[in-house]
Amino acid sequence: DARVTQTPRHKVTEMGQEVTMRCQPILGHNTVFWYRQTMMQGLELLAYFRNRAPLDDSGMPKDRFSAEMPDATLATLKIQPSEPRDSAVYFCASGPSSLVETQYFGPGTRLLVL
Amino acid sequence: DQQVKQNSPSLSVQEGRISILNCDYTNSMFDYFLWYKKYPAEGPTFLISISSIKDKNEDGRFTVFLNKSAKHLSLHIVPSQPGDSAVYFCAASDTGTASKLTFGTGTRLQVTL
Numbered sequence: 001d002a003r004v005t006q007t008p009r010h011k012v013t014e015m016g017q018e019v020t021m022r023c024q025p026i027l028g029h030n031t032v033f034w035y036r037q038t039m040m041q042g043l044e045l046l047a048y049f050r051n052r053a054p055l056d057d058s059g060m061p062k063d064r065f066s067a068e069m070p071d072a073t074l075a076t077l078k079i080q081p082s083e084p085r086d087s088a089v090y091f092c093a094s095g096p097s098s099l100v101e102t103q104y105f106g107p108g109t110r111l112l113v114l
Numbered sequence: 115d116q117q118v119k120q121n122s123p124s125l126s127v128q129e130g131r132i133s134i135l136n137c138d139y140t141n142s143m144f145d146y147f148l149w150y151k152k153y154p155a156e157g158p159t160f161l162i163s164i165s166s167i168k169d170k171n172e173d174g175r176f177t178v179f180l181n182k183s184a185k186h187l188s189l190h191i192v193p194s195q196p197g198d199s200a201v202y203f204c205a206a207s208d209t210g211t212a213s214k215l216t217f218g219t220g221t222r223l224q225v226t227l
Contacts, residue, residue, distance in 0.1 A: 041116075042203065043203060102160035102163070108155075
């Protein structure tokens, strides 16, 4: 049963600390997305990659957030330094290049910045 | 500015009755729309989609209606079942595919016995 995996599932940290979230896309999927879910904004697209190259990161606060795909099996989202307003659930999703139907979401990382 | 709006944060429906979830959008360039269902502690899962060239798409108990002139879509679930209790997100794309989706804030559906 192929699925997107995300680690850690939960993270509590203090303001100013670096946070790294990891995602393993479904094998064979070459498009990877990072979303943030908050109560007020719903699901916001932060960034997405195709064939490991960033296609769009306009939704991401550039001063503190960075997203990379070191290889085809790993995507990372880093926040440095973290702030309380970054508290949210962060989802990774992957899909084939055609994306005719849908993206497949991971279970999310719940981040709390104190 | 929220381009995809789900104005009802929650909805309660009796088992066996129809659930109608609504979604409005403002961007006339959107040409592909999807509904996702989300259970607690899980990621959203795809439910049903519709292209702007259609006004209705049906899949079992789920039907999505699109009214382009009103920039409105709705998801009908008939009959509603307790397992349908979840948060439902409406999403839209201007690429004709499921890439670069803009999501609404979600509607929590509670199906009661």
